[in-house]
Amino acid sequence: MKAGQSFCMNIVAFVFFAWVAAVMGCNRVGQAGKQTSSDIETLNAACDRGTYLACVSLGLKYLAGDSVSKDYSRALALFQRSCDGGNTHGCALLGVMYQMGWGGVPKDVAHAQKLYQTACDFGDGLGCYNLGQVYETGDGLAKDKAKAASLYQRSCDEGEEMGCLAAGNSYWKGEGVIKDSTRAASLYRRACDGAYAHGCYALGLMYDEGDGVPKDISQALTLYRKACDGGYALGCASLGDAYWYGQGVAKDTARAAEFYRKACQMGEKTACDDAARPH
Numbered sequence: 001m002k003a004g005q006s007f008c009m010n011i012v013a014f015v016f017f018a019w020v021a022a023v024m025g026c027n028r029v030g031q032a033g034k035q036t037s038s039d040i041e042t043l044n045a046a047c048d049r050g051t052y053l054a055c056v057s058l059g060l061k062y063l064a065g066d067s068v069s070k071d072y073s074r075a076l077a078l079f080q081r082s083c084d085g086g087n088t089h090g091c092a093l094l095g096v097m098y099q100m101g102w103g104g105v106p107k108d109v110a111h112a113q114k115l116y117q118t119a120c121d122f123g124d125g126l127g128c129y130n131l132g133q134v135y136e137t138g139d140g141l142a143k144d145k146a147k148a149a150s151l152y153q154r155s156c157d158e159g160e161e162m163g164c165l166a167a168g169n170s171y172w173k174g175e176g177v178i179k180d181s182t183r184a185a186s187l188y189r190r191a192c193d194g195a196y197a198h199g200c201y202a203l204g205l206m207y208d209e210g211d212g213v214p215k216d217i218s219q220a221l222t223l224y225r226k227a228c229d230g231g232y233a234l235g236c237a238s239l240g241d242a243y244w245y246g247q248g249v250a251k252d253t254a255r256a257a258e259f260y261r262k263a264c265q266m267g268e269k270t271a272c273d274d275a276a277r278p279h
Helices: 012-023 035-046 050-064 072-084 089-100 109-121 127-136 145-157 161-173 181-193 197-209 217-229 233-245 253-265 269-275
Strands: none
Touching: 012 233, 035 050, 035 072, 050 072, 050 089, 072 089, 089 109, 109 127, 109 145, 127 145, 127 161, 145 161, 145 181, 161 181, 161 197, 181 197, 197 217, 197 233, 217 233, 217 253, 233 253, 233 269, 253 269
């Protein structure tokens, strides 16, 4: 497969929107479906009644522009309302808005940290994950990879699949913890089992390379397909490579081009070039 492909993402905004995409069903294995205006009306009504989880869901829709026009200010207000109502997920999301300075508020990393810490202390996996990102990137404080790794593990233990992926990255790279590819593979499996497509891709790479698990190209291809079906572009690109070079499957350049095109449509630019190769 492509040499040097990395699955460690450290840019806060990019990771956050990857998470939003996953929550909205764009990057989860086997999840799909269209939202309607009636869904928005239902969420609005529930939020107005004080169902703060509905406020969070509605805020995510405004953030992603899902069935409504993107409106960061509206998303901010909804996350604030849910956080004020005691929904820790709302607090974790509100923290992102302050960390990035979105929705009309000034960038305030210190306030974001407090919101993340509050959410994490009450067992919110996203809050722990976001706080781990702050420590990993050193946004507003000194970098602390060990603290980040610990928070990612806690996030994973609280059921946040992206925390499992990040914790796996820590063990795979040996950042903040002793390098342990076997444990990394186990954490990637937890992310994949939680239907997080990026986790399936990461685990597929481990099987592809025989790193932390026995080398098994067939298993790698199964995981790449799960990642691809879940909307993760590199999963599709890796399937394209497999068919192009005949790795684990019969060589089929036409089939390879199909997967490259799919990856290209998902935004993987190198796959666009691969799809254009004569076959």
